[in-house]
Amino acid sequence: MIARRLFLQGAALAGCSAAAHPFLSTVTFAAAPGERRLVVIILRGAMDGLDIVQPWGDPRLKQMRPDFPIGPEAGAADLDGFFALHPALAPLLPLWAGGELGFAHAVSTPYRDRRSHFDGQDMLEAGTGADVPLTMVRDGWLNRLLQEMPGARAETAYSIGVEEMKVLSGTAPTLAWAPEARLGLSAQGRRLLEEIYRGDALFHAAAEAALEITAAPPGTMSASAATGAARVREATGLAGFAAERLRGEARIAAFSLNGWDTHRGQIAAIRAPAERLAAMITGLKAGLGPVWRETLVLAMTEFGRTARQNGSRGTDHGTGGALIMAGGVLKGGKVYGRWPGLGEADLYAGRDLMPTADIRSYAAWALAGLFGTARNTLEGAVFPGLTMGENPGFLA
Amino acid sequence: MQFADLAPVRFGFGPSPDQQGPAKASEILAALRGPDRLAARWPGASTAAALAYAQRFHQLKKAASPRGSAPDRNAAEAAFAAHRRLGDQVLIESLQGALARAVEDQTGFRERLWAFWRDHFTVRSKRRRDQPLACAHAEALRPHLCGNFRTLLRTAVTHPMMLIYLDQVTSFGPNSIRARRHPEQGLGLNENLAREVMELHTLGVRGAYRQEDVRQLAELFTGMQVDGTGLVFAPRLAEPGAETVLGRNFGGDPAKLADIHAALDALALHPDTAQHLARKLAVHFVGPAPDPVLVAALAEAYTQADAELMPVYAVLLTHPSARAPRFEKIRQPFEYIATGLRALGLDGARVMALPPRVMREGAYGPMRAMGQRWFGAPGPNGIPEAAQDWISPQQLSARIGWALAAPQLFGAPVADPIAFAQSALGPRLGADLATAVPRAESRPEAAALVLASAEFMRR
Numbered sequence: 080m081i082a083r084r085l086f087l088q089g090a091a092l093a094g095c096s097a098a099a100h101p102f103l104s105t106v107t108f109a110a111a112p113g114e115r116r117l118v119v120i121i122l123r124g125a126m127d128g129l130d131i132v133q134p135w136g137d138p139r140l141k142q143m144r145p146d147f148p149i150g151p152e153a154g155a156a157d158l159d160g161f162f163a164l165h166p167a168l169a170p171l172l173p174l175w176a177g178g179e180l181g182f183a184h185a186v187s188t189p190y191r192d193r194r195s196h197f198d199g200q201d202m203l204e205a206g207t208g209a210d211v212p213l214t215m216v217r218d219g220w221l222n223r224l225l226q227e228m229p230g231a232r233a234e235t236a237y238s239i240g241v242e243e244m245k246v247l248s249g250t251a252p253t254l255a256w257a258p259e260a261r262l263g264l265s266a267q268g269r270r271l272l273e274e275i276y277r278g279d280a281l282f283h284a285a286a287e288a289a290l291e292i293t294a295a296p297p298g299t300m301s302a303s304a305a306t307g308a309a310r311v312r313e314a315t316g317l318a319g320f321a322a323e324r325l326r327g328e329a330r331i332a333a334f335s336l337n338g339w340d341t342h343r344g345q346i347a348a349i350r351a352p353a354e355r356l357a358a359m360i361t362g363l364k365a366g367l368g369p370v371w372r373e374t375l376v377l378a379m380t381e382f383g384r385t386a387r388q389n390g391s392r393g394t395d396h397g398t399g400g401a402l403i404m405a406g407g408v409l410k411g412g413k414v415y416g417r418w419p420g421l422g423e424a425d426l427y428a429g430r431d432l433m434p435t436a437d438i439r440s441y442a443a444w445a446l447a448g449l450f451g452t453a454r455n456t457l458e459g460a461v462f463p464g465l466t467m468g469e470n471p472g473f474l475a
Numbered sequence: 476m477q478f479a480d481l482a483p484v485r486f487g488f489g490p491s492p493d494q495q496g497p498a499k500a501s502e503i504l505a506a507l508r509g510p511d512r513l514a515a516r517w518p519g520a521s522t523a524a525a526l527a528y529a530q531r532f533h534q535l536k537k538a539a540s541p542r543g544s545a546p547d548r549n550a551a552e553a554a555f556a557a558h559r560r561l562g563d564q565v566l567i568e569s570l571q572g573a574l575a576r577a578v579e580d581q582t583g584f585r586e587r588l589w590a591f592w593r594d595h596f597t598v599r600s601k602r603r604r605d606q607p608l609a610c611a612h613a614e615a616l617r618p619h620l621c622g623n624f625r626t627l628l629r630t631a632v633t634h635p636m637m638l639i640y641l642d643q644v645t646s647f648g649p650n651s652i653r654a655r656r657h658p659e660q661g662l663g664l665n666e667n668l669a670r671e672v673m674e675l676h677t678l679g680v681r682g683a684y685r686q687e688d689v690r691q692l693a694e695l696f697t698g699m700q701v702d703g704t705g706l707v708f709a710p711r712l713a714e715p716g717a718e719t720v721l722g723r724n725f726g727g728d729p730a731k732l733a734d735i736h737a738a739l740d741a742l743a744l745h746p747d748t749a750q751h752l753a754r755k756l757a758v759h760f761v762g763p764a765p766d767p768v769l770v771a772a773l774a775e776a777y778t779q780a781d782a783e784l785m786p787v788y789a790v791l792l793t794h795p796s797a798r799a800p801r802f803e804k805i806r807q808p809f810e811y812i813a814t815g816l817r818a819l820g821l822d823g824a825r826v827m828a829l830p831p832r833v834m835r836e837g838a839y840g841p842m843r844a845m846g847q848r849w850f851g852a853p854g855p856n857g858i859p860e861a862a863q864d865w866i867s868p869q870q871l872s873a874r875i876g877w878a879l880a881a882p883q884l885f886g887a888p889v890a891d892p893i894a895f896a897q898s899a900l901g902p903r904l905g906a907d908l909a910t911a912v913p914r915a916e917s918r919p920e921a922a923a924l925v926l927a928s929a930e931f932m933r934r
Binding site: 145146192193194195196198267268271272274275276277278279281282285286287288289290291337342343344388389390391392393395396428430 | 642645646647649654661662663664665666667670674680685686805853854856862863866867868869870871872875905907908910911914915916920923924927928929932933
């Protein structure tokens with residue numbers, strides 16, 4: 080099923096990290112026909128798009144965020160004379176120069192007003208429209224894609240870590256592996272467990288994969304939190320692991336990066352997740368080698384943050400945000416999307432960046448371009464209720 | 476199914492070989508009305524001690540820093556390291572105390588309620604210095620589990636740990652005296668606590684509130700701060716004037732804590748809160764799609780009794796819909812381990828006597844592998860309720876691993892696995908499991924089959 084070698088390699092990189100450091104929760108892989116690769120990184124906690132891709136060309140940004148470092152004079156790299164890239168993402172600048180990094184600004188899911196992380200993430204991962212109750216949404220859009228994709232081998236998808244991600248959590252079977260799980264069971268004990276789980280669908284579905292899982296030391300409390308450098312190393316390691324799978328059978332990888340909920344002290348708080356994101360993307364490029372040419376990376380977040388800084392030098396939950404794209408198949412070096420402006424009347428509800436596009440339409444156009452998925456499948460089954468609109472044309 | 480067989484499964488931590496299940500709901504309610512004997516017997520971290528710990532942490536950290544003034548750097552570093560270890564110890568001891576109370580409680584319902592409300596009011600210490608304070612937050616809820624939700628809400632929301640966790644301590648009235656005197660500091664609001672109070676603690680995400688209500692409640696909350704003694708109200712940080720929350724005015728000048736209490740009371744008494752809590756209780760204790768009649772009865776009891784919780788619990792324990800012998804829920808990792816220890820015959824005293832190593836290897840670590848980190852929920856919405864969120868292959872594997880290791884690790888080997896299956900599961904012992912247990916190669920594997928069985932994990 081899954082080579083033990085990979086387990087061990089995973090153990091080496093993840094160690095006790097998956098649970099000890101919740102920012103690396105899960106990696107999900109899926110095999111599919113063709114050569115194109117898609118990597119989805121869910122940025123949990125609501126990334127501040129206005130800080131990562133700063134519209135420094137508009138002086139109102141500085142007025143709304145007097146304490147934030149903004150634009151080239153504060154160390155951000157000018158991208159196109161209007162937008163500048165947060166300094167923590169500087170390792171990605173060579174990609175920008177080579178046309179392998181791009182953004183879409185002022186995007187969001189159709190989720191509005193409640194600004195709840197949990198509902199917002201569900202919608203992003205589930206990919207359904209606002210027309211169905213959120214409690215009805217269970218499976219994820221990648222999962223639905225796999226069911227629509229002829230020849231997709233969903234059974235080779237598996238995940239690492241303790242938390243389950245919704246992007247692949249629907250009915251297509253997945254294998255999951257936690258580095259902290261330990262099992263030492265005789266063949267007879269294993270057979271008997273299989274028998275007693277047979278009558279319970281939930282346990283039966285998980286049993287085979289659970290019993291495949293091999294020994295690793297159980298988790299113990301870590302004596303000290305990992306340093307920033309160690310976390311970046313782990314992010315790089317995780318990217319390398321994902322890259323190895325993508326060089327093999329896997330065509331889709333999905334994982335999440337936490338830590339974006341910067342309610343206070345954002346200057347310091349956003350640095351760590353941004354550095355990890357940069358390490359993940361450069362790690363993917365390095366690890367994928369020639370396959371990078373076939374790859375698209377989408378880093379998506381549930382919503383943006385308030386245009387103004389709050390009373391704690393942070394930002395609160397907002398609406399419009401930024402999408403980060405990278406990869407050899409990207410027509411990069413460009414900030415896509417319609418920029419709504421930062422004037423009082425331009426803001427959503429007078430406080431948030433106005434979303435001018437549905438972030439899911441970028442994901443849908445990516446799937447259409449990478450895997451040839453039909454538009455009616457994307458709008459009907461994968462993202463029910465989505466209107467994809469005009470192709471932004473971000474694939475080379 | 477007899478109530479005595481159902482009650483330990485649905486409302487407690489499973490059957491114990493040494494205790495009878497409660498025969499009637501009235502026995503459980505009577506136990507709840509009585510004193511909290513287990514908290515008295517094994518007290519947990521106090522808020523005062525936790526605040527003192529945090530202050531000492533700050534001092535020792537400063538002394539041990541390269542810029543510190545300590546004459547003996549090595550001694551200062553050693554003192555700081557010892558203090559950090561003490562914090563880890565408090566965390567482990569808090570898990571130990573919670574497990575001891577859970578296995579000892581005869582009806583189990585008070586301890587299940589404690590777990591429910593701990594999760595409802597999730598906190599997590601982002602800084603190590605606050606680790607004991609998170610434990611103290613849970614302890615502070617205990618006296619109010621069976622009282623009025625208004626008191627429980629006030630206690631949970633205005634506790635120093637919650638004010639720190641949800642950033643209230645960095646929220647300032649934009650027009651407060653302090654903000655106006657120090658415009659260069661750019662002091663202003665932080666909406667985090669106000670939003671989660673409405674979204675998670677009271678009205679629910681589909682409740683009748685809007686962004687402006689969040690904003691207004693955040694303004695009303697300004698002034699709540701934490702110092703070395705706990706919650707303090709600092710009028711100089713409070714936004715002047717009254718705030719309008721859900722159409723009602725609160726506060727005015729001078730700002731005072733009583734106005735915040737009044738708004739929390741109003742939120743507690745709001746019909747959407749009754750619905751939200753009723754549904755959440757039903758989903759947690761009974762099943763993922765609870766009978767609307769049960770939810771309505773719970774909400775009705777709550778509203779009728781002005782947010783008193785005992786009448787709500789009485790409905791939960793007696794309603795016919797809550798007694799259906801369907802077991803659609805999966806025991807969350809803490810519950811699973813407590814239920815296992817209870818089935819293995821451990822009592823509270825034996826749990827309290829376990830060395831830290833066993834607590835780490837047998838409880839803290841495995842719980843994390845099963846997906847629940849003690850005082851480490853990923854967000855303020857706590858841990859999941861849905862069965863499928865706990866039985867992914869890797870989580871099931873962690874449970875099977877625990878089932879194999881636990882009897883040995885906790886010094887409670889199973890001598891007669893068939894009798895163990897019967898006492899641990901009673902009438903819920905299924906035919907497949909009953910057939911499989913005697914066919915196991917060894918006693919430990921036979922016992923593991925019971926602990927790892929679906930019927931043992933379901934409730």
